[in-house]
Amino acid sequence: MKEMPKRRKIARPGEILAAALAEFEAKGFADTTFADIAKRAGIARATIYLYFDSKDRIFDALTRRILTDPLEEMGQALDAYDGTSEALLERFLTHLHSEASEAETILLLRILVSEGRRFPDLVRLHHARINDSGLSLLQRIIRRGIDRGEFAPEIADLDLRVVIAPAIMALFWQMIFASIAPLDREAMLRSHLDLVLRSLRPVPAFAPSGMG
């Protein structure tokens, strides 16, 4: 009669999801059992079945919580923006890095990698998200820069995934090596901006019209 963890709520599902998230982070998706989640949530294993049929369902519900789209506002602000395109791109990439370093993003991606074939719709969703929210916005920024003469026109047909690649790499680096060699986010962002901006800037032409 020590503890009396019995209560009833509509908040139960949320508690279960929180516990599941913690367990997934601690032991990975595959190795987490209903018993683990129940224990962490302080409830009986059978209780989970009241709310979720399977681990997959739990994961589904979790992703819906994590997946928000913070890039949207940036897309809408873009038209009104009147600073340099470099500054704009810098904001974009900075945002990307900060999103990439969030624990939830990393967890989601980790499960996507290891369990991807079991969640084909989640894969599709992510793909669409990267293309629509991420790359198309970047495309607009690049085009704006070229139009305003701030970026070199030659880079117009670059595959833009290479531009965001360092942020993606940072994400996976953290995912794999965080325990033995965590990376310096700030330094990585600076190197990223350095590399990209140097590359995008137009090459200053020697006297635009001829040398005599």
Next chain:
Amino acid sequence: MKEMPKRRKIARPGEILAAALAEFEAKGFADTTFADIAKRAGIARATIYLYFDSKDRIFDALTRRILTDPLEEMGQALDAYDGTSEALLERFLTHLHSEASEAETILLLRILVSEGRRFPDLVRLHHARINDSGLSLLQRIIRRGIDRGEFAPEIADLDLRVVIAPAIMALFWQMIFASIAPLDREAMLRSHLDLVLRSLRPVPAFAPSGMG
């Protein structure tokens, strides 16, 4: 009495590993059982225990087969090389992309992501490999380029991981999205080289020594 798959060999371990590799690729590491491997190898499940104590051991043995170091020869050839540093870097990155697109590399990385915490020594090994074979070689190439005036001196303190990032990104892209949106290796490599080489090239100075 249809089939008589009984024979005895020293080649058995190899057959088991091949079957395991195939199964890991087909269903993932966590979802592959000894029964699956045995079935594919055409032997009894118990036979596997003659050679491997656990799935982890199988994976250990597998990684040892996969992990070779093809970059080494390049490192040794570097000193004798007398072409441009751009060409050298191009060779380096091309090699990286081709290695990154090999099925075994992808499989290994996938398991590293999903099961990484259970193979800490493998994580360490990989980290060392990336640093020693990969980044330090790249460092030498970059330094050579700077010394010879082919690369801009400003990029000396760049975190070189951003330089290889597009290849890493391509790897993970394939790992996750291969089924719905496989990427064009050639095009990706070209964009990668474009981005990086544009960035590394020194900005042409207006008349090195004065304009008067």
Next chain:
DNA sequence: GTCTTTAATGACACGGATGTCAGTAACGTC
């Protein structure tokens, strides 16, 4: 306060993967 509803639980049956072991069949040896 009694009754009804429903959240929550412990216990049970089931299935599937693991690891072991005694038995069997192939191979080498003489």
Next chain:
DNA sequence: GACGTTACTGACATCCGTGTCATTAAAGAC
């Protein structure tokens, strides 16, 4: 071709995670 050795196997015992169900206890209705 008989014998010993060794690779191999099917069967057994065990463990663990899953899903269900009857029972219990808390909350709401009146």
